[in-house]
Amino acid sequence: MLLAGLFASSSLSAQSVPEPVDAVDPFIGTGGQGHTFPGAVAPFGMVQLSPDSHVGAARQTYDWASGYRHEDPTILGFSHTHFSGAGHSDLGDFLVMPASGDVVPLEAGATDKPGSGYRSRKADEVATPGYYAVTLTDPGVRAELTAGTRVGVHRYAFPAGKAAHLVLDLRSIIYDYPGKILWSSIRLRPDGVITGMREVRGWAAPRRIFFAMRFSAPPTGHRFVSTEENILYKGFKGPGRGPETLDSLSGRAIVAQLDFGTLAKPLEVKVALSGVDENGALANLAAEAGDFDAIRAKTRSAWADALGAVRIDAPAPMRTNVYTALYHSLMAPSIWSDADGRWRGPDDQVHEGKDFTFHSTFSLWDTFRAEHPLLTLIQSPQKNADFVNSLIASQQTSPFNILPVWQFAGKETWTMIGYHAVPVIADACLKGIAGIDCRAALKAMVASADYGPYGGLSDYMKLGYVPIDREPEAASKTVEYAYDDWTIARLARKLGDVAIAERFEKRAANWRNSFDPKSGFLRARKADGTFRTPFDPTAINYGSDYTEGNAWQYSWFMPHDQGGLFRLLGGDAKAVAKLDAMFDFDNSKIDYSHAEDIAGLIGQYIHGNEPSHHVAYLYDYAGQPWRTQERLKQIVDSQYKPTVDGLAGNDDLGQMSAWLVFTALGFYPVAPGSGEYVIGRPFVDRAEIVLPSGRRFIMIAEGLSEENRYIGKVTLNGRPLNRSYIRDEEIRMGGELRFIMQPAPNKGWATDTKTRPYSMTGYGR
Amino acid sequence: MLLAGLFASSSLSAQSVPEPVDAVDPFIGTGGQGHTFPGAVAPFGMVQLSPDSHVGAARQTYDWASGYRHEDPTILGFSHTHFSGAGHSDLGDFLVMPASGDVVPLEAGATDKPGSGYRSRKADEVATPGYYAVTLTDPGVRAELTAGTRVGVHRYAFPAGKAAHLVLDLRSIIYDYPGKILWSSIRLRPDGVITGMREVRGWAAPRRIFFAMRFSAPPTGHRFVSTEENILYKGFKGPGRGPETLDSLSGRAIVAQLDFGTLAKPLEVKVALSGVDENGALANLAAEAGDFDAIRAKTRSAWADALGAVRIDAPAPMRTNVYTALYHSLMAPSIWSDADGRWRGPDDQVHEGKDFTFHSTFSLWDTFRAEHPLLTLIQSPQKNADFVNSLIASQQTSPFNILPVWQFAGKETWTMIGYHAVPVIADACLKGIAGIDCRAALKAMVASADYGPYGGLSDYMKLGYVPIDREPEAASKTVEYAYDDWTIARLARKLGDVAIAERFEKRAANWRNSFDPKSGFLRARKADGTFRTPFDPTAINYGSDYTEGNAWQYSWFMPHDQGGLFRLLGGDAKAVAKLDAMFDFDNSKIDYSHAEDIAGLIGQYIHGNEPSHHVAYLYDYAGQPWRTQERLKQIVDSQYKPTVDGLAGNDDLGQMSAWLVFTALGFYPVAPGSGEYVIGRPFVDRAEIVLPSGRRFIMIAEGLSEENRYIGKVTLNGRPLNRSYIRDEEIRMGGELRFIMQPAPNKGWATDTKTRPYSMTGYGR
Incomplete structure (x- = not known):
């Protein structure tokens, strides 16, 4: 009953503020x-x-x-x-x-x-x-x-x-x-x-x-x-x-x-x-x-329709920031097929799209994180099916029989690492997006994950990690493959394919094979099992153990098993201390001017590039959500401005922007495929997501102000929400998420292990 | 009755000689x-x-x-x-x-x-x-x-x-x-x-x-x-x-x-x-x-089927020469469309062939002369329609809206001169080849002939000739355009389009505008009307007045009006003297080693290249067919051998070979579009053309030998043929052409003006 009432309400949108389409400033980021x-x-x-x-x-x-x-x-x-x-x-x-x-x-x-x-x-x-x-x-x-x-x-x-x-x-x-x-x-x-x-x-x-x-x-x-x-x-x-x-x-x-x-x-x-x-x-x-x-x-x-999917009440600068972010997140993947359904694919041949519109421009290493999860929420199932069907069609027409890595104009560029079409597809299938043949999708995902010649995969399948003496950026590859593998396992479970599920659940644990508990950092191993030396956790170089980053950023990339990581680090307190060490790192003696894509530094947290994007949310996994709330304020205040140079780094086909859209709403998809969003804190007074189903999901940040920067209480549809995550289906059902903001941290909210977000080996869920 | 009897007869083919397919030596010309x-x-x-x-x-x-x-x-x-x-x-x-x-x-x-x-x-x-x-x-x-x-x-x-x-x-x-x-x-x-x-x-x-x-x-x-x-x-x-x-x-x-x-x-x-x-x-x-x-x-x-179109009795070397020539004339135009009918055209786009198979590799400056006329005779109407429909389709998909000049792989090369797709199409339409939309063809022909930017055509249309100070090889272009124009006029007459016919009949006379009666040679004029000097009729250079030749060869290129030329030269005797001067020219002081395509010289007659190909037949137009017979023996003896280096010059996609096939049979299409073949003399004892209709046309060279090198008498279907040409429809009807050979010239046969081949301004026909 409550819900029905809420669905009807959209009257709170202010009449005096500009329409969303006029709140956008396309010069931001130029x-x-x-x-x-x-x-x-x-x-x-x-x-x-x-x-x-x-x-x-x-x-x-x-x-x-x-x-x-x-x-x-x-x-x-x-x-x-x-x-x-x-x-x-x-x-x-x-x-x-x-x-x-x-x-x-x-x-x-x-x-x-x-x-x-x-x-x-x-x-x-x-x-x-x-x-x-x-x-x-x-x-x-x-x-x-x-x-x-x-x-x-x-x-x-x-x-x-x-x-x-x-x-x-x-x-x-x-x-x-x-x-x-x-x-x-x-x-x-x-x-x-x-x-x-x-x-x-x-x-x-x-x-x-x-x-x-x-x-x-x-x-x-x-x-x-x-x-x-x-x-x-x-x-x-x-x-x-x-x-x-x-x-x-x-x-x-x-x-x-x-x-x-x-x-x-x-x-x-x-x-x-x-x-x-x-x-x-x-x-x-x-x-x-x-x-x-x-x-x-x-x-x-x-644009009015597309931007209307999220109706935001906030002071003008934040409203501009968020609407511009939403605008930037609705550009790619771009339509690539002709009006008659024909498109030129990865094999340079012309194909015909049956029942879907082929899209390209997939910057997947970036966009699997928040951009695609945002689109699954606010774009129609048909559009999301188009994206996924384009990925599957690309695999089927690939000369290598694999999913796109970084594709535009239907063609592979072999840019960045991982097989992150896999989490995009898995996430869409797990969320029940209609119009996708998820069994064909699983086949395409497995073909990609099993393609030996790609990025050290044959060694990874043999050794359980990518060896740095045979493949550059081996540590990053190992952990990203492990996460992608976990999403395959998740979809296989859902589809009842136990053999695939068990094989990839095993692979999902591979992040451990490249983690050095002694130093507390992710590090690259050589084929003989030893870690490569010398080791400098602040070094950022091409051909290093990591991809566009270093041990500080990459040691947190096991989004499907942060609980497992925290135990490996010695428990929540040690994990929090290490997170703080990263954010509070003194960079005064470091020069990263030789490296592209390293911008937006907060200590060793680098908001201008994607490997850091989920990290501020990790305090939640240690039962200290108020620390996530603090870090988010630190990031939003310093990394997004409604100005020409207002973006901390490359927008990366919408990922940097999608981060802000989610974060402004108060939650973020740390582990796409988990079906959960980790709760941060809201940065807008009110937001109404007009779901593709027509239902509405309303976020209200009661009392939000510069001072009231902490969450005191959270309710979902009027009932207390005593966990630091919200489920995808809870949003899709429509409803109201209410944050009661306060000036001091609530150190009693969502601290218990049972209230923390999903971890593969954590918390008995 | 006689004909019916002849159609049934094919028993004369010797049983002991190799099958046509085994008489071919593909190494000839390599x-x-x-x-x-x-x-x-x-x-x-x-x-x-x-x-x-x-x-x-x-x-x-x-x-x-x-x-x-x-x-x-x-x-x-x-x-x-x-x-x-x-x-x-x-x-x-x-x-x-x-x-x-x-x-x-x-x-x-x-x-x-x-x-x-x-x-x-x-x-x-x-x-x-x-x-x-x-x-x-x-x-x-x-x-x-x-x-x-x-x-x-x-x-x-x-x-x-x-x-x-x-x-x-x-x-x-x-x-x-x-x-x-x-x-x-x-x-x-x-x-x-x-x-x-x-x-x-x-x-x-x-x-x-x-x-x-x-x-x-x-x-x-x-x-x-x-x-x-x-x-x-x-x-x-x-x-x-x-x-x-x-x-x-x-x-x-x-x-x-x-x-x-x-x-x-x-x-x-x-x-x-x-x-x-x-x-x-x-x-x-x-x-x-x-x-x-x-x-x-x-x-x-x-190949047995294709070569079976002409059954030849002749001593082994000549049989090998002619069958190899026939073989070489059945390679191009080549199929270019796929089995499903799609083909890539002059505009680099993919098109679909409706009701025809797209062919390419059109070496038209060469093949309009004898190669295409041979194909119209011995290949099926469907195949000939394919060729013509490919040309028309090429015009319709040309970015310039014109017919191919020298096309392969569906693409224009802009090689050689003229718009010789025009005589190929006109000849096919005038011969009544089924499966061609001849009105669409005429449109395509006129579009090509009126395309100003091509090879000085805008000046040609204004001045009546191509001016050498604005366009190289102007003399050759003028006469070739004039001939092509005549074929447009012929088709327009047939289709009843009087306006087009009259316009192009006028253009067909343009060869006169580049002819210098004083020197007796074709020469290039400048835009001011004067002939370019200095003038050397033996010079062969790129950028000269002529294309791959000189005044000696090109002064005979008005195949549709040789009678008009001969009058301009001062009459038959002077024309014959000039022909003789060409064939008997003393080349001892001349060096053509700098020029490609100049090979097979008999005086200034150059059999290795196409502009000379019809010239030996021109004595017929002066009423001295025995001189044609002499020259043909001189050419065949010296220019074709059943050896690796047996061809005098480039075979040019079958033109050099088609010349031999026709000449061996005793006649040659001097002016495609006229519907006539000019009679030379046969070089094989017997030939049976198995026409696409199933009818047979038999040529018998009675008494042919090294000594019996002259035609004494000719009969067609048993009746004396007292003219030095035979009509296309006479061959297509089936029948028997019999040459009675003798050691001395018959200076009384086909000497009268009424018995000579077609000329636009000649002999009142």
């Missing part, structure tokens, strides 16, 4: 090392239409991973594909830049010499979800961008009386180096539509992408130019040897000038992408009707 | 500059499985155009695609080479250092249509090849007790140069089938080709190696960093070692190709059942 982009994208859209500002190849691999930095004074143009917060760079496909007047430069020109090329200085930049605008002061053009699911739309207002042009530079790419573009082509069709493609040997290789581009006013003239030199068959490049302008050109360095004459109205350019072929791009273009304003309105409404 | 290949191919098959022997890149562009020269002492391996007699080189896709024993070299090694790599010395080479075998003396392997429509099959007998291996070198390509291979990949599938692909920036770019390879015994081991150095993402190349062998690899320089252990039986390797994708290759592999012997038998039978 400075510092957030690596987000400010441009236009629809939720999970194939097209990310955004400005590029990068300069040459220098530091593009990292600083310009999204192609753009807010502090750059110039804009190079607008391209259609971008990663949101990745730690490495690529994309930037099909750069379009307006030009006005008589001279149309076909080279970008230098940043420090404005006017030397098509690159322009900028002014009056604005961005909201699905919309971006800027004034390009050099050509005098107001540029606006919006995006639908598989289309991007540009609108350019040219200066009155001046000839309007566009430069379409197929050479421009984020992180440019010789030989990266394997091939490209462009074609003006008789109906004025331009199609083309490029094949890129980049982070994933070969990556193929096609486009179709329609103009509100067809080009009145065009010039397709190949700037490559010293190539054979120069004479065979096309039929023309005279001055005529040809309608098609292909090569490895193509740039196009498109002329539109003097225009009475702004020029609209509607661009569709496809990973399949030009016909796919043309069909995708046709599939989304409407002009700039129509697409913009539709996408704004899609 | 030395000298014939550029043919000796390997296995089915009629018009997609796969040409043949040995490659080329060394490095030197002279590969020309001498090794087919990848192989008979005199080479070593063999590099066996690849699946080859041109037959092209004047430029490419292909050689997916080179397979056996190796035996413990050491498997992955590099070819030097020709002069046998044993330094996988290249081997050779012995006991044999070849018949659809079959090739050789002993590779270094690994001690007997290698046999056969081919079906879309498959090639290898059979390797390894030395007893030695481990059997194959090297599959995706780096090997005919005419190799840096950067040519844009991408390649290889994948071992769980069922032991290997698939892969490569993208090539070669003569046509980009060219994509895929393969699927099944072994009679699956590999027991494999090693996929990338030999490219200094590439980014080396660490991301695959999941393995250890010694494990991975199942898939891609890059720009891939070589594979496949191990089979010690084999009790010869190893069979069945390989299918596809221009579409790997699934296409797999489906093509499945579509053709049977092992080596089954495919070999099927293809032998296909």
Whole structure:
């Protein structure tokens, strides 16, 4: 009865505060090392239409991973594909830049010499979800961008009386180096539509992408130019040897000038992408009707729906932080299949999606932690099934017969470690997401976990750990494999496959094989069983025992068995002391400037990178939840700001943001696959999760303030909740979680071992 | 009645002489500059499985155009695609080479250092249509090849007790140069089938080709190696960093070692190709059942059928020459669509063939002359419709909206001049070949003829000739365009499109605009109307007034209006004197060693290249057919021998061979589109054309001998034929053409203007 009443209530949302879609600030993370982009994208859209500002190849691999930095004074143009917060760079496909007047430069020109090329200085930049605008002061053009699911739309207002042009530079790419573009082509069709493609040997290789581009006013003239030199068959490049302008050109360095004459109205350019072929791009273009304003309105409404899944009451800065985080967590995985269901897979062949929409851009080492668990909660079962079915389809079409590791454009990049598609799938199946063939999923998971050539797996299966003398980053791999294995066992149990369950339960304990109880740290063993020396728990190096981290961060990665770890460390008190030692570590003598992805340090806790993300919640496992509450405040206060450089590190396709969304709500999925969220403390006054089922789960932080930073009491649907975790099904059922906040810690709440979150070998649960 | 009796008769074929299929010697033309290949191919098959022997890149562009020269002492391996007699080189896709024993070299090694790599010395080479075998003396392997429509099959007998291996070198390509291979990949599938692909920036770019390879015994081991150095993402190349062998690899320089252990039986390797994708290759592999012997038998039978279209009685050397010529004329155009009808077209996109099989490899500047007319006569209407429908489909999917110029693998190469798909289509439509939409064809023809940017066409349309100061080889272009235009007019007349007919009849007279009556030669004019100077009728240079020739050869290229030319030259006597001056020219002071394709010289007549091919027949147009008869004997005696170097020049995808087939029968299509064959003299005692309709057309050369070299009398179906041409419909109807040969010229036969072949402005016909 109580529940029924709650479901009906949504009246508490304030009327005077901006709509969620207007609370988002897409510029957050576009400075510092957030690596987000400010441009236009629809939720999970194939097209990310955004400005590029990068300069040459220098530091593009990292600083310009999204192609753009807010502090750059110039804009190079607008391209259609971008990663949101990745730690490495690529994309930037099909750069379009307006030009006005008589001279149309076909080279970008230098940043420090404005006017030397098509690159322009900028002014009056604005961005909201699905919309971006800027004034390009050099050509005098107001540029606006919006995006639908598989289309991007540009609108350019040219200066009155001046000839309007566009430069379409197929050479421009984020992180440019010789030989990266394997091939490209462009074609003006008789109906004025331009199609083309490029094949890129980049982070994933070969990556193929096609486009179709329609103009509100067809080009009145065009010039397709190949700037490559010293190539054979120069004479065979096309039929023309005279001055005529040809309608098609292909090569490895193509740039196009498109002329539109003097225009009475702004020029609209509607661009569709496809990973399949030009016909796919043309069909995708046709599939989304409407002009700039129509697409913009539709996408704004899609964002309003998507962001409406969590209705938040909080002071403006926190509300902006959390809504922007929610926005950033709803971009990837991105749609990769065409409107007709075809997609290009890991084998570089074209496949047809039956009953699902293929998605790609899986940054799984990051997103298995909180990003995917957030999506399982707030996105529809169909969308979550799409993600999982895309992973399974990828495995089935993989030349290696394994699930994606770090995939985009349907292609594997072999970036980071682990087989973390496994926990994503297991978690979805264990949560009962409809539309997934979980038996096929289990098969795909086991195939990946048993694939010997990958990352030392054959040794891992033989020795019970990855040996560092045969495989780098062996300690990290061992513990991450062990966790992934546990999720396989969990799903196998659910499906009644006892043999698989028992085999992988055994493997789930493998984290112990790389743990050194003597030093109290996770360490890498050699094949002969000895730990590698010398050992420095603060060292962060590539090829070390660890992946983007050190012993301090990685010694906590057994999310499925923190209780087991704590016993190994000598009990709760020792575990808490070690956690404190990490957070309170004195870094004054340490220099990590050589290492990427090491940012947002609180002692040896590194919030800017994922291995630390669950660690503040671990005090709960020692029966000291008030310490988790303290640490969370420390992290939220220092690592998230509603500013351009407000993210402590790469957003990593939504993981950094999903952490904040969960944490703001008061709970976090430390061990996806466990069906539990570990309770931290809330950072917003009230939140209402509009569940895909239509039910609502309301979180109320009674009395929350700067002073009232501790949980005094928790109730679930009015009844006291005397444990430091909440179950997934409790949320899905709808209801009310109420935190009564107070200025002092409640050292009596959820201290008992029976009230602590799940551990494989802990607490008799 | 007479005809009925003749149709029943085929008993004259000698029983003691070898079957046509055994009269063929595939080694003819594999030395000298014939550029043919000796390997296995089915009629018009997609796969040409043949040995490659080329060394490095030197002279590969020309001498090794087919990848192989008979005199080479070593063999590099066996690849699946080859041109037959092209004047430029490419292909050689997916080179397979056996190796035996413990050491498997992955590099070819030097020709002069046998044993330094996988290249081997050779012995006991044999070849018949659809079959090739050789002993590779270094690994001690007997290698046999056969081919079906879309498959090639290898059979390797390894030395007893030695481990059997194959090297599959995706780096090997005919005419190799840096950067040519844009991408390649290889994948071992769980069922032991290997698939892969490569993208090539070669003569046509980009060219994509895929393969699927099944072994009679699956590999027991494999090693996929990338030999490219200094590439980014080396660490991301695959999941393995250890010694494990991975199942898939891609890059720009891939070589594979496949191990089979010690084999009790010869190893069979069945390989299918596809221009579409790997699934296409797999489906093509499945579509053709049977092992080596089954495919070999099927293809032998296909060749027996195809060669059976012309049953020839002649002494052995001439029989071998003509059957080998017939064999070489039945290879291209090659099938390019997959078994399921899909094909990759000029726009690099995949299309579906509706009701026809897409063919490519159109060497049209060569083959419009005699090769396609031969095919219209002896190949089924369906096959001829396939050729024409492929040309039309190519125009419809061309980014330039024009018909192919020189196309292979569905892609344009922009090689040679003219729009000679036009006469091929016109000739087929005018001959009433069923299954062609001739109105759509006419549209495609006009689109090509009106495409201004191509080869000076916009100037040609304005000025009536191509101006040499704006476009090279302008004189050749002008006359070839004029002839092509005449065929458009002919088809338009037939279809009743008077406007098109009149416009193109006017253009057909344009050859006059580039003819200089004063010098008596075709010459290139400048845009201002003056002829370019200095003028040397013997000069052969790129960028000259002419294409692969000079004024001597090109002044005769108005096949549709030789009568008009002869009047312009001052009448028949002057024309004959000029023809004689050409044939009897003293070349002692001339050096053409700098020019490719200039071979087979008789004075300034150059049989090794196409512009001369119709010229010996032109005496007929002057009423002196006995002079044609003399010249033909001079040419046949000197230019065709049943030896490895027996072809005077590049076979050019069958044109050089089709010339011999027609000439041997006693007639030749000087002006395809006219519906006439000009009578020369026969070179075989008897020939029976088994027409696709089932009717038979028999040619009897009564009394033919070295002495009886002149035609005394000609009868058609028993009635005297007093004209120097025969109509296409007369042949198609079936019947008997009888030449009564004699030692002295008959200077009274077919001398009258009314008895001469068609001329647009001649003889009042």
